[in-house]
Amino acid sequence: MKKILFVEDEAVLQKTLTEILKNEGYKVVNALDGESGLRLAKSQKPDLVLLDIVLPRLQGLEVLKAIKDDPETKDIPVIILTNLESSQEIEKALAFGATTYLLKTQYTLPEITEKIKSAIGE
């Protein structure tokens, strides 16, 4: 069973997408802030990280950079899933090595699941 780490501070969004992903047969690990997100990325070695940008304690881009800087976690695909529409942030995220940058409001849940499947290599 593939494991997904979902870092998101909105508890409701956590719940909704987690339920969908579990239905799809994934194991989902949840983090509500950047710090615990990074800790879980290092300890759990997930197959994919879903990462928000605006996060308490540690911002998403810093988490992304730390994941990509660590040789043990650098190959984990990271999908940015956020509501922050800023070309600067998108550029930075892609430069740091994010697989893709998705705006939450612009995708339906099945579309997001599809993106996750293709990033995880299924």
Place this chain on the structure above:
Amino acid sequence: MPKSFLGNLNIVSQCRRYGVSLWQCPQFLFLIMGLFIISSSAGTYFIGTRFIDDPVIVAMVVLVITAILFILSFAITQSFEKLAEVSRLKSEFIGVVTHQLRSPLTNLKWAVELISSDDFVKDKEKEEEYYSVLKENITRMMELVEELLIVSKIEQGVLVLHRKEVDFKGLIDEMISRFKFFAVASNVFIKFYPKDNIPKVFIDPQQVKLVVENLIDNAIRYTKGGGVVEIWLEKKGNLLQFKIKDQGVGIPEEDKKYIFQKFFRSENILKNQVRGTGLGLFVAKKIIDNSGGTIWFKSELNKGTTFYFNLPI
């Protein structure tokens, strides 16, 4: 055509549209500079003819005029910068607002998608849970829109006070009963200690209600894990003083000066995962200021915060 030409000449109304003071408005400053150039030219001519034998005086006068013109041009440059700053703040405001609205919108969108998807296991408890998510997020968006409307009125300077004589103690009682369920759910007790002989105040009840609502809401919200919120009301000289004390997370020293700023949210609130728009205290301060009162606070980190406001009787 003549109407728009006259409109262009009406500098005061033009400057008012920018929302900056006259001395920060380029059109007005240009007019002042024009008048100054004309009058100083005439003045120089008269002084020149009178002191024709003493070129030093004439040179001094020209020097002073040039210096004043230099200062005026500097003020004009500054006023353009001010206008650019106002416009930058507006774009930033729109950016923050869209982000703030997007969060509840995404919650709504995903919850509806989940409930209507084929995979959704229909059981009553789960359905109810998601319906309460929908309700909560709709309320959140409505509150945000209401507050934004007030902010926009404040900024345009059109927030009108509909003052009347109000029984302030009754108003607080009403607000406390409105928060009863939220307080119980947050494990917070609200205690109210009104002094006897509270006089009536001449205020806009709707707006001051909003202030009291914001302060009670904050006090409950930031008291993590339960506690007591205490409210006092007393007459102090010719003022009525409202005081609300919580046992919440407190405000860090470095954030205290920003607390009444629009969209400001303290770092420790973000850490503690408390939801808010960053508009409540901004709106509260404007309303209390408009009503002729003052609002302030005392706070100690991890111990709690006390907000005070005074209203003239």
